[in-house]
Amino acid sequence: MKSNNQIKSLQCKVVLLGATLCLTVLLFNGSALAGPEQYSGKGKNVAVSQEVAPFNWSGFYIGGNLGGNWTYADYGSHFTELAAGAVEDDSEIPAPDFHDPPSADDFTLDDEDRATLFSPSVRGNSDVSFMGGGQLGYQRQFGNMVFGLEGDFDGVASNRNEATARSTNVFNIFDEDDQVDSVLKSWHKTEVNWQASVRARLGYANGRFLVYGTGGAAFADVSTWSRDTVTSHVFDTFDNPPNEEPGGVQIHRVSGHDDGTLVGWTAGAGAEYALCPLVSLGIEYRHNDFGSQTFHDNSSSKYVSAGSSRLDDLSGDQVTMRINILLGHLGLGK
Numbered sequence: 001m002k003s004n005n006q007i008k009s010l011q012c013k014v015v016l017l018g019a020t021l022c023l024t025v026l027l028f029n030g031s032a033l034a035g036p037e038q039y040s041g042k043g044k045n046v047a048v049s050q051e052v053a054p055f056n057w058s059g060f061y062i063g064g065n066l067g068g069n070w071t072y073a074d075y076g077s078h079f080t081e082l083a084a085g086a087v088e089d090d091s092e093i094p095a096p097d098f099h100d101p102p103s104a105d106d107f108t109l110d111d112e113d114r115a116t117l118f119s120p121s122v123r124g125n126s127d128v129s130f131m132g133g134g135q136l137g138y139q140r141q142f143g144n145m146v147f148g149l150e151g152d153f154d155g156v157a158s159n160r161n162e163a164t165a166r167s168t169n170v171f172n173i174f175d176e177d178d179q180v181d182s183v184l185k186s187w188h189k190t191e192v193n194w195q196a197s198v199r200a201r202l203g204y205a206n207g208r209f210l211v212y213g214t215g216g217a218a219f220a221d222v223s224t225w226s227r228d229t230v231t232s233h234v235f236d237t238f239d240n241p242p243n244e245e246p247g248g249v250q251i252h253r254v255s256g257h258d259d260g261t262l263v264g265w266t267a268g269a270g271a272e273y274a275l276c277p278l279v280s281l282g283i284e285y286r287h288n289d290f291g292s293q294t295f296h297d298n299s300s301s302k303y304v305s306a307g308s309s310r311l312d313d314l315s316g317d318q319v320t321m322r323i324n325i326l327l328g329h330l331g332l333g334k
Contacts, residue, residue, distance in 0.1 A: 057141045074122075077121045079116050117169045141205060190311065199216030213269045270282055280326060281322070
């Protein structure tokens with residue numbers, strides 16, 4: 001059971017809290033509660049109404065944003081070459097004894113038995129990544145319509161898009177009566193480092209509330225990585241069924257890296273509410289499509305030469321919370 005002092009203390013806190021809330025309401029709504037201003041003229045009280053200018057969104061603004069980003073990448077098909085004859089020659093060495101390996105010339109892509117391996121197209125999806133940055137714009141209000149232009153720049157944290165494609169290729173080495181079964185595994189990864197846009201805005205304002213659509217050019221700085229892994233099994237076709245050569249299982253890898261800037265388009269919609277004449281809060285959704293580009297992240301070894309990786313399409317969706325300083329109410333561009 002609470003003591004009388006504790007109960008009285010709780011009652012005092014409740015009273016103080018209620019008084020504070022009432023004072024806050026009175027401060028923010030004082031003009032409304034006061035009603036029309038009264039003045040005396042010739043012994044008569046005359047009510048004078050106070051006209052409040054409607055809120056106007058015109059002027060420059062600057063602000064920041066924070067949100068999430070999802071990216072989707074389509075990786076195109078490519079061809080990879082394998083020195084099949086060299087792989088077959090290497091399989092002739094009794095495993096695990098490699099004391100008498102063939103000469104280095106036998107392990108190059110100049111081998112006459114060269115096979116072309118095909119890697120199909122594949123799509124990868126990324127998890128949500130955090131993004132944040134700033135925006136700068138100018139807008140003009142005509143009646144309820146608001147026209148504007150905005151540019152923004154955002155950094156993206158750990159936006160990784162990975163995908164793996166597999167293909168099986170079978171070819172015969174006719175002069176040796178051997179068969180080589182190769183599985184090509186192509187791995188791709190794309191990271192968006194930053195993205196930016198320059199967009200037009202068209203909105204409808206109702207006092208302090210603004211809804212708008214937006215669209216324009218989009219830019220993304222990306223890094224790509226690729227790795228081709230070829231696993232080959234060599235079989236002697238003289239045997240029935242064919243037997244695998246002593247050194248018949250071989251794995252060869254090549255990898256590469258490249259960077260580039262993509263240019264595409266972006267479109268979306270948003271809403272803002274002016275908390276006061278100088279500050280607005282908002283939320284915005286946009287879809288981005290950065291187009292396609294061929295990245296020269298190919299590489300080669302003595303056995304394998306990988307083709308260039310083509311990013312057929314890089315697109316994504318983003319949702320950001322925004323805060324703006326409305327410089328127009330300071331006289332800048334209004």
